[in-house]
Amino acid sequence: MQESLKKLGYSFFTMFIAVSAIFIVLRATPGDPVEKVLGAEAKPEEIVKYRAQLGLDQPILIQYKNYLVGVVTGDMGESLFKKQEVKTLISKHMGPTVVLAFISVGCAMFLGTFLGIIAGFKRAGVFDNVSRIISLIFLSFPIFSLAPILVYIFSVKLGILPVSEWSGVKHSILPLITLIIPLSAVLMRVSRNKLLEEAGEPWVQVLKSKGLSEMQVLKRLTKVCLPTILNVVAIQLSVVLAGTMITETIFDIPGMGMLLFEGIQNRDYPVVQGVIIYSTIIYMGVYFIVDFCNSKIDPRIQA
Amino acid sequence: MSKKMNKEIKIGSILLSSYLLWAVAWLIYSYFIRGSITAPYFPVTDMTKELVFPGSEGFILGTDIYGRSVVEILSAGLAYSLGVSLLVSLTSASIGIIIGYLSVTGSNIIKIGSDLVINLIFIFPSILIAIMVMSVTGQSFWGLVFALVITGWPGYARIARGETMRIINLTYVESARAVGVPELRLFLKVIVPSILPLMMVHIVLGVSGVIISEAALGFLGLGGSEYSWGAMLSIAKTVLLEAPYMVITLSAVMAGLIIGLNLLGDGLRDYLDPRKSF
Numbered sequence: 001m002q003e004s005l006k007k008l009g010y011s012f013f014t015m016f017i018a019v020s021a022i023f024i025v026l027r028a029t030p031g032d033p034v035e036k037v038l039g040a041e042a043k044p045e046e047i048v049k050y051r052a053q054l055g056l057d058q059p060i061l062i063q064y065k066n067y068l069v070g071v072v073t074g075d076m077g078e079s080l081f082k083k084q085e086v087k088t089l090i091s092k093h094m095g096p097t098v099v100l101a102f103i104s105v106g107c108a109m110f111l112g113t114f115l116g117i118i119a120g121f122k123r124a125g126v127f128d129n130v131s132r133i134i135s136l137i138f139l140s141f142p143i144f145s146l147a148p149i150l151v152y153i154f155s156v157k158l159g160i161l162p163v164s165e166w167s168g169v170k171h172s173i174l175p176l177i178t179l180i181i182p183l184s185a186v187l188m189r190v191s192r193n194k195l196l197e198e199a200g201e202p203w204v205q206v207l208k209s210k211g212l213s214e215m216q217v218l219k220r221l222t223k224v225c226l227p228t229i230l231n232v233v234a235i236q237l238s239v240v241l242a243g244t245m246i247t248e249t250i251f252d253i254p255g256m257g258m259l260l261f262e263g264i265q266n267r268d269y270p271v272v273q274g275v276i277i278y279s280t281i282i283y284m285g286v287y288f289i290v291d292f293c294n295s296k297i298d299p300r301i302q303a
Numbered sequence: 304m305s306k307k308m309n310k311e312i313k314i315g316s317i318l319l320s321s322y323l324l325w326a327v328a329w330l331i332y333s334y335f336i337r338g339s340i341t342a343p344y345f346p347v348t349d350m351t352k353e354l355v356f357p358g359s360e361g362f363i364l365g366t367d368i369y370g371r372s373v374v375e376i377l378s379a380g381l382a383y384s385l386g387v388s389l390l391v392s393l394t395s396a397s398i399g400i401i402i403g404y405l406s407v408t409g410s411n412i413i414k415i416g417s418d419l420v421i422n423l424i425f426i427f428p429s430i431l432i433a434i435m436v437m438s439v440t441g442q443s444f445w446g447l448v449f450a451l452v453i454t455g456w457p458g459y460a461r462i463a464r465g466e467t468m469r470i471i472n473l474t475y476v477e478s479a480r481a482v483g484v485p486e487l488r489l490f491l492k493v494i495v496p497s498i499l500p501l502m503m504v505h506i507v508l509g510v511s512g513v514i515i516s517e518a519a520l521g522f523l524g525l526g527g528s529e530y531s532w533g534a535m536l537s538i539a540k541t542v543l544l545e546a547p548y549m550v551i552t553l554s555a556v557m558a559g560l561i562i563g564l565n566l567l568g569d570g571l572r573d574y575l576d577p578r579k580s581f
Contacts, residue, residue, distance in 0.1 A: 021423070136562060139561075140561040140565060144519060145553065145557060148540040238427070238429055246522065284426060
């Protein structure tokens, strides 16, 4: 328990450093956002007024304090272009991203682990060889080239699934497939290799010599592989996050990725900052939960 | 050297060397026939010939929306992509090796500091770091390289640290120390050569990773240049209905390169450490 608390403390500390790093990097950006919003012809007094409104005229430490308070209370200021609070923008766009990320991670975990363990168990069999080649090929198509190909096959040629818009289950199938395929391929390779690594351990021999059936051995092997798989999922989360953002821009899904993308294009700093901070916090939270789960599953891993 | 080269290494290196030949041929062609590698490097535009289908009017792979030959934009993209990814991977690996070594042998401050920085960069989603860095440096070639190096080196540093820790207590390193080999010489002549084989595997796999990240940034409009395959793909996807051949050829060429690198990397890993090959 004490170890978990220590870990939680460490997580908060890294989160604090991360949030501060975002502040420093975004303040180091050359170019005044105020001038960008008001345009080159803005009158000096307008600029001064707007800077005061944004709180940019205060000393840097005060700005930093306000910024930290804003992060904690969720008040990230107002979008420079949409005239809406960043908070409301984010909560509006959060839904699709969370749905996409969770469903795809869930499906990929199940699919990838399942296929990987079958492949590893029947090592060097037909299924193993075929699935290795297929996973290698799928890993070599990045999301942004996989998505247009899938759209071409399923929407243009076959006409089964609709593209773009975000309404209903049918519209979410293609984006989900796009996200699930590469993640399953990674997880399949990881779980297969981990299974084979563990299968050579003495404890497996003991179980076998005790007369346990293949299924019972496989069940225990799967349990041992689980922390590694969860860890890879945690590491892959940042890839999933990037993937979701790219998928959203391809399929016109109004999620966080879309918000970030528009924010970058418009140089809408409060929005960019808000999206980055919240994604980082969510990401670190999940990372911590995965760590905690792992220590519960496998007591050898110190929390 | 009695170990047999495995199939992955063979197929991977054949694929990879054909891509390298293609890139070199393109550079020679653009240097001698177009006059310069960088300036008129980008394929000629001819708006009257937009979206010509593959095989017609003398264009083997057709043209894009600006009337540029797809073969030429593929080649320009290949040279650019390989250049960026080699530069980024080699720089990140060098930084990683040095920091990994220092985090084992250096003072406590270096140890704790490098650990913190590595963990921090690891924990951040790397595309967000790249976006932030690109917003500071601006969208340029060097900005892109800088952004990718920043997200790239911690991976190498972790591996280098692990390897250095393993090697540093071995007898031959100890004896080198005992006869008074200076620290720098020890690092260059003893440590680096022992780490290098394993690093090679990760550099090969890292290059394919950088190619994908670079294309992803290009796709989002954050790349350093319009030669980026990602930028081309984002154009190609807008004309998916009229010209599906563009997305298909671009993806296939990119996938071929990535498959080659992944095969070579996996094969080398198995070759170096057969214990872990299954």
